[in-house]
Amino acid sequence: MSWVETKNLNVISLNDIQVLPLNDFRDELIKKIKGGKRLIQFFGNKETPGVFLYAVAADDNTSKLFITSCKFTDDKAYQSLTPEIPSVHLFEREFYEQFGIKPEGHPWLKPVRKGIEGINNDEPHYNFFSMTGEEIHEVGVGPIHAGIIEPGHFRFSCHGEKVYHLEIKLGFQHRGIENMFLNKNHKNVYLLNLSESIAGDSVIGHAGTYIRAMESLCNIAVSRRVKSIRTVMLELERIAMHLADLSGLSGDIAYLTGSSVFGALRTKIINATMSICGNRFGRGMMRLSGVNFDITPEIKCDLTALLNKLNDDVDLAAEVMFSSVSVLERFEKTGILEKETAMELGLVGLTARASGYAVDIRSDHPFDAYQYFPVYKLTLESGDVFARAYIRYIEIQQSIKIIMEILNNIPSGELSCNISSLQPDSMVISLTEGWRGEISHIVLTDSDGKIKRIKIKDPSFNNWLALSISVRGEGISDFPLCNKSYNLSYSGFDL
Amino acid sequence: MLNLLKLRWNHGYQAIPDIRKAELMVTHRGFPVINESECKDNCGECKDVCPTEAIEINPLSIDLGKCTFCGECERVCAAIKFTNECRSGSTSRNNLIVTSKNFSGLTSDVYRNRAIETRKEIHKMFGRSLKLRQVSAGGCNGCEMELSACGNVNFDMGRFGIDFAASPRHSDGIVITGPVSRNMAPALMDAYNSIPSPKIVIAAGACAISGGIFKESEYLNREFFEKIKIDLFIPGCPPHPITFINSLLDFLGR
Numbered sequence: 001m002s003w004v005e006t007k008n009l010n011v012i013s014l015n016d017i018q019v020l021p022l023n024d025f026r027d028e029l030i031k032k033i034k035g036g037k038r039l040i041q042f043f044g045n046k047e048t049p050g051v052f053l054y055a056v057a058a059d060d061n062t063s064k065l066f067i068t069s070c071k072f073t074d075d076k077a078y079q080s081l082t083p084e085i086p087s088v089h090l091f092e093r094e095f096y097e098q099f100g101i102k103p104e105g106h107p108w109l110k111p112v113r114k115g116i117e118g119i120n121n122d123e124p125h126y127n128f129f130s131m132t133g134e135e136i137h138e139v140g141v142g143p144i145h146a147g148i149i150e151p152g153h154f155r156f157s158c159h160g161e162k163v164y165h166l167e168i169k170l171g172f173q174h175r176g177i178e179n180m181f182l183n184k185n186h187k188n189v190y191l192l193n194l195s196e197s198i199a200g201d202s203v204i205g206h207a208g209t210y211i212r213a214m215e216s217l218c219n220i221a222v223s224r225r226v227k228s229i230r231t232v233m234l235e236l237e238r239i240a241m242h243l244a245d246l247s248g249l250s251g252d253i254a255y256l257t258g259s260s261v262f263g264a265l266r267t268k269i270i271n272a273t274m275s276i277c278g279n280r281f282g283r284g285m286m287r288l289s290g291v292n293f294d295i296t297p298e299i300k301c302d303l304t305a306l307l308n309k310l311n312d313d314v315d316l317a318a319e320v321m322f323s324s325v326s327v328l329e330r331f332e333k334t335g336i337l338e339k340e341t342a343m344e345l346g347l348v349g350l351t352a353r354a355s356g357y358a359v360d361i362r363s364d365h366p367f368d369a370y371q372y373f374p375v376y377k378l379t380l381e382s383g384d385v386f387a388r389a390y391i392r393y394i395e396i397q398q399s400i401k402i403i404m405e406i407l408n409n410i411p412s413g414e415l416s417c418n419i420s421s422l423q424p425d426s427m428v429i430s431l432t433e434g435w436r437g438e439i440s441h442i443v444l445t446d447s448d449g450k451i452k453r454i455k456i457k458d459p460s461f462n463n464w465l466a467l468s469i470s471v472r473g474e475g476i477s478d479f480p481l482c483n484k485s486y487n488l489s490y491s492g493f494d495l
Numbered sequence: 496m497l498n499l500l501k502l503r504w505n506h507g508y509q510a511i512p513d514i515r516k517a518e519l520m521v522t523h524r525g526f527p528v529i530n531e532s533e534c535k536d537n538c539g540e541c542k543d544v545c546p547t548e549a550i551e552i553n554p555l556s557i558d559l560g561k562c563t564f565c566g567e568c569e570r571v572c573a574a575i576k577f578t579n580e581c582r583s584g585s586t587s588r589n590n591l592i593v594t595s596k597n598f599s600g601l602t603s604d605v606y607r608n609r610a611i612e613t614r615k616e617i618h619k620m621f622g623r624s625l626k627l628r629q630v631s632a633g634g635c636n637g638c639e640m641e642l643s644a645c646g647n648v649n650f651d652m653g654r655f656g657i658d659f660a661a662s663p664r665h666s667d668g669i670v671i672t673g674p675v676s677r678n679m680a681p682a683l684m685d686a687y688n689s690i691p692s693p694k695i696v697i698a699a700g701a702c703a704i705s706g707g708i709f710k711e712s713e714y715l716n717r718e719f720f721e722k723i724k725i726d727l728f729i730p731g732c733p734p735h736p737i738t739f740i741n742s743l744l745d746f747l748g749r
Contacts, residue, residue: 116678119677120677144686148631148643148659149631150639151630151679172633173634173673173676174633174678175676176712176713176714180711180712189567190708193708197708197709257499257502261502264506264648274520274522274523275522278522278523278564279564280641280735283563283564283732284524284564284566292570313505320498320499489636491633491634
């Protein structure tokens with residue numbers, strides 16, 4: 001058995017994980033991914049001596065996860081897997097940047113979060129890909145953008161209006177979050193706060209992923225009430241962010257009705273979040289071993305009324321928006337991402353689903369209340385801006401239904417329980433479907449039961465390249481629209 | 496067409512009519528009030544649970560510049576109570592430290608009068624129109640989204656002549672969010688230098704004011720704050736749009 005089989009949130013002993021010879025590891029991984037499994041994580045961990053490289057693959061049909069590893073002691077290079085498995089391209093670059101072990105033959109081994117000019121002379125600074133030719137010009141944007149958004153650098157190679165290539169350079173937000181989790185003196189509240197700040201628009205998503213990983217390692221079973229409340233909060237976050245994106249997409253095409261109406265609806269939802277937990281983004285809601293705030297009968301009543309009204313309001317607003325010729329003219333056939341490309345690059349979340357690639361952790365690897373409420377995977381085929389906008393609308397409808405179902409039947413139970421210590425020498429994989437897509441945290445503990453490695457992956461890590469691909473051949477003026485249709489996180493990528 | 500009219504009718508008038516008098520719902524965790532008589536034996540439990548070392552004991556105090564308003568201290572001690580009061584901006588770093596002696600039991604008006612000093616020249620120069628350039632330097636997108644929300648149909652900051660501008664060249668001031676990552680430090684300084692003088696500097700959110708939860712990160716570079724004086728501190732994690740707008744209006748003497 002080269003692979004250890006596990007499930008979302010199941011704890012496995014580190015000793016059970018096979019350490020394969022490098023060539024076997026490579027062959028096994030290629031066989032697994034080409035056999036239809038999906039690459040979830042590919043990351044290193046420094047041990048004394050040497051560096052372990054772990055690979056995690058998922059079988060979405062059977063809800064199984066597979067782990068294997070290999071070890072580098074003296075080797076400083078290996079044969080790159082990217083030519084065989086394109087979805088590993090960014091993981092290999094990250095592994096090289098963090099541990100200095102080079103994937104030989106990687107088609108484009110550029111830095112992930114380092115190499116920004118003028119920051120650190122020890123880091124070789126990265127020269128952008130450049131195109132030459134008559135009347136070819138480059139457009140550089142960022143790190144500071146025109147709007148109130150996070151920083152990142154975009155470099156377009158254009159001929160006239162037409163974009164031939166877009167290169168995205170991130171890393172400006174890098175705060176070293178993964179390492180900050182390792183300080184052994186840190187308290188639970190600090191670590192929770194830190195997980196909430198991985199991406200401030202996915203507070204419940206990231207905090208929930210982290211907390212479920214820790215609870216599995218502590219062997220804590222939270223009550224069904226806690227699971228239900230957490231699920232309601234996660235779906236509220238999804239509705240709020242999808243509304244914000246529909247508002248933003250409307251703003252980018254100067255469709256002011258949509259911009260105002262969806263913006264105002266979002267405010268109502270985040271205010272509902274605040275009425276539950278005191279913060280519009282859900283901060284302070286989650287705690288290790290439970291939740292800090294209950295959904296009282298009054299809140300349940302208000303929330304039900306709000307969602308009933310929201311359902312009608314969103315339907316009306318979407319009907320007007322998606323029947324407007326001026327909206328469709330800009331949305332349809334803009335920034336197309338083919339299903340084959342989405343599968344090859346290992347995209348996740350609504351981006352993948354809008355291209356017809358049905359991946360959704362809520363139904364593939366269920367957690368919390370999704371274990372009791374199966375979620376139907378929504379997909380669209382066209383993969384254009386229209387699909388990414390429309391799928392947000394139908395996911396809002398779906399989330400409203402999920403919340404209503406849970407609220408109608410919210411089980412009783414304790415809101416928190418006692419915390420025990422972490423199991424030593426163990427590993428857990430925690431997967432969550434945040435509003436952008438698959439969030440994954442992998443936690444490894446040492447022999448004292450302390451965290452020795454945490455690997456965090458925001459869905460943006462998988463999906464940024466999709467933006468580059470989908471603007472190829474488009475007019476540069478459609479870039480803001482394409483960008484907004486993905487709305488990826490800079491801080492979630494940069495960590 | 497009928498649906499469009501119906502939609503417009505349903506949408507109604509969403510703006511908060513009087514931002515200056517707006518009250519947030521009671522669940523909101525805003526300005527904390529300290530009642531030291533409830534602090535029995537300086538046990539220090541509040542200090543121990545605080546994730547950002549915002550609390551000092553003997554005498555008990557909370558530094559709003561560090562506080563992430565997580566509410567954990569409130570759960571372990573009756574002496575601390577977060578209120579729904581959202582007007583917590585300050586023009587001096589020291590005034591952000593809330594103790595029992597100076598502010599407890601006082602109304603928010605008194606806190607405001609003490610915390611925000613309105614300068615005549617600021618009122619004269621920017622009182623009627625203010626354009627700001629926002630720079631996110633390691634921010635998690637929480638503060639950024641709340642600052643965006645300041646301009647939406649609910650809060651409509653534009654009605655006061657305050658807007659965010661796309662270029663620093665068109666701006667009168669800079670709003671900084673995030674703990675200032677090492678990789679963003681030069682860009683932040685460039686943006687500041689590109690704004691024509693006279694200019695104001697605003698730090699929004701716990702990360703910008705003190706480094707917040709990321710204070711210990713080795714990938715920060717906070718030299719900017721050693722060189723440049725901050726004119727207005729707006730606490731929060733993230734600051735509520737009403738906090739931001741009201742603090743700014745107080746600062747401008749509006």
